[in-house]
Amino acid sequence: MIGRAAAQTGKGARDRMSVTRGDTERAARRIGGRIRRTPVFEAAPGLLFKMEFLQHSGSFKVRGAFNRVLSARERGEPTEHGVVAASGGNHGVAVAYVARALGVRAEIFVPEITSAVKVDGLRALGAEVTQTGAVYADALLASRKRVAETGALEVHAYDHPDVIAGQGTVGLELLEQTGGVDTVLVATGGGGLVSGIAAAVAGEAAVVAVEPERIPTFNHALAAGAPVDVPVSGIAADSLGATRLGEAAFEIAREQGVASVLVSDEAIARAREELWRDYRIAVEPAGATAFAALRCGAYRPREGERVAVVLCGANTDPSTLS
Structure with missing residues (x-):
């Protein structure tokens, strides 16, 4: 039986491979024309927002999902049995979007904490949805059992090099x-986005992983020297709720010198409210997490430093914004 820790990591040699800028460039060519080139907004002098919440399916996740499935097809991996994914919500919506675009069946496993907005979005895209378990790791175990039964292609949420390279196109x-x-x-949750961006901008910009205090996957991995299990709770758990940072993501992020800062749920909530109040930007808590690091002082830019904040997801109920 696969334990939770093992379930958090990818399978096989490809999952342990590193990702380079060249991989992200190839991913950009592969998925070009299928994704949106999301805009950059200068919110203030020296502060830029990468508006990835405007991406298809409401988050950056569609980039990695497209790259995973299209790369698999190039290698001759079968997709006629469809695709299976485990997700806190956003990845599942992205995989369902990709599956519909490419004409394959999608089966998505999500934990019970997944918001109704995301579950409804999955079903609207034609995916078969199974809610199971308390956290993402439980859904991943169930999804891998289904892959073994059906022969469907697994599209991991963050710990596969093709997924990481696809997410890295945000940085390019x-x-x-x-x-x-x-x-x-x-x-940062499972680490796919932060490691992909770190690979894409290597040598040109520093990258900082911003994590909720109640889900410190990368922070604890850095302290331990390897990914470790962490408790999962808080307002961003349905998007950043990986119990354990991905192995491939950790190696890439550590190699590129990615730093980690932690923010409270209260800081995330305030940042989300500020984005709505001051810019009329509606994002989910995970989408406001990086901005929270600036607003609460967890990250303090140097004088003259040019900082880009990735606003990564918008799958939220707008009625929760005041």
Whole structure:
């Protein structure tokens, strides 16, 4: 039986491979025309928002999902049995979107904490949805059992090099659109986005992983020297609720010198409210997590530092914004 810790990591040699900028560039060519080139907004002098919440399916996740499935097809991996994914919500919505676009069946496993907005979005895209278990790791165990039964293609939420390379296209776009920044702040759960961006901007910008205090996957991995299980709770748990950072993501992020800062649920909630109040930007808690690091002082830019904040997801109930 696969334990929770093992279930958090990818399977096989490819999952242990590193990801380079070249991989992200190839991913950009592969998925070009299927994704949106999301805009960059200058919120204030030296502060840029990468508006990834405007992406298809409401989050960056569609980038990695497209790259995973299209790369698998190029390698001759079968997709006729459909795709299976475990998700806190956003990844599942992205995989369902990709499956519909590519004409394959999607089966998505989500934990019970997944918001109704995301479950409704999955079903609207035609995915078969199974809610099971308390946290993402439980859904992942169930999804892998289903893969073994059906022969469907697994599309891991964050710990596969093709997924990571796809997410890294956010960083490539950011560099092209801005002419370069000093630092990129990225909300982090399983680590796919932050490691992909770190690979894409290597040598050109620093990357900081921003994590909820109640889900410190990368922070604890850095302290331990390897991914470890952490408790999962708090307002961003349905998006950033990986029990354990991905193995591949950890190696890439550590190699690229990614730093970690932690923010409270209260800081995330205030940042989300500020984004709505001051900019009329409606994002979910995970989408506001990177911005929270600036607002609460967990990350303090140097004088003249040019900082980009990735606003990564908008799958939220707008009635919760005042």
